[in-house]
Amino acid sequence: MTTLTPLVHAFVSHFGEMGSHWGINRTVGQIYALIFVAPAPIHADEIAERLSFSRGNVSMGLKELQAWRLVKLRHVPGDRREYFEAPSDAWEVFRTLAEERRRREIEPTLSMLRNALLETPSNEADRVAQERMRGMHDLIDLLTTWFDDVQRLDPHTLAKLMKMGAKVQRLLEATGALKPRNDPKPDPKPDFLRSEADHG
Amino acid sequence: MTTLTPLVHAFVSHFGEMGSHWGINRTVGQIYALIFVAPAPIHADEIAERLSFSRGNVSMGLKELQAWRLVKLRHVPGDRREYFEAPSDAWEVFRTLAEERRRREIEPTLSMLRNALLETPSNEADRVAQERMRGMHDLIDLLTTWFDDVQRLDPHTLAKLMKMGAKVQRLLEATGALKPRNDPKPDPKPDFLRSEADHG
């Protein structure tokens, strides 16, 4: 921590704090932050020294960051050590993060929900529970499918679309691609909108 | 845990596990799951009994869930106890979650980044660090602004738009609202695309 400028120190500390809110621990957050702002790839020793962590700790942290695909390995000619670098394009980082979180958190949940939906409810309470789970499943499914789809657009186009924001709706209504709210034929699966106030 | 059907038990356990990956702890995850699938509002004692948690623990958990606005207080006529209910519309849950996470995680980060961007870099390393931070800031800003905007659409329209996914791009290009990739005048702020390979 000694050789960090105030600017970098603030950034690194913040990522440490945030790490705990996310699934990663403080150490890993700080290591990532340091690599992210570094002007050139750095190696484990440098990280250990600059953050005052043990070498073992840094090694573990780097392993985890590699598992998250948030850092890339680099080799410097004439140097056997492994250098680490973080993609500096924020979009790329965002996509990686989204993909990994999805794989680790969303997919297991979806799979649990799918299993639950295959069961035959044994009583009324189970029936209601299953309804709720279906609502959750359908929304997650919709969101992830959409994300898959949209993720393939090039960042520039995507940025433009996002800047348009809700204007897209009006534009599409104008062209007739999107009807203004009362659809003639109902959608095949608009289940997640059910109001579900049928208890008691 | 004794009075739970296998269906509900699986759901509750899964949320317990996931709780640790998210910022909330196992207990809180389980309590939420139980309330979410319950056919009617339930009170603290019932939760404590069904999950075999101490009453104090349940009380804390409920407090946290209320802070997250994930459960609502209900009162049953002729009963002084407080009953809890979770909104069963998955969209609403998603929005609440997104808003709270934003308030707790994104906003502090944005504010830290804004401060960092106001500093005058004291050397070359700081300059580069600041560039990276700017990229991150701009992306987060874009994403949250977009989310604000889109969130106000009614769920039905939103669902339709999402089902269209990337098709929106082609549609808009056809109407001329979106140019197919080589823009005549550059955007005011496309900074987050800079490739930033100028070290060494």
Next chain:
DNA sequence: CGGAGGTTTCAGTGTTTACTGAAACTTCAG
């Protein structure tokens, strides 16, 4: 093949966080 330079693993320890059970507090009916 020896050993310099580097990485990974691991037992042990310190720190944080979760959880319990009991006591303190609140509210309300009579």
Next chain:
DNA sequence: CTGAAGTTTCAGTAAACACTGAAACCTCCG
């Protein structure tokens, strides 16, 4: 005002997790 029914707080303990330092382990050069 009293006490029954309920909720919240809290000190203490148990469990989980992070981190160190040292040893074991690789890998490549000479």
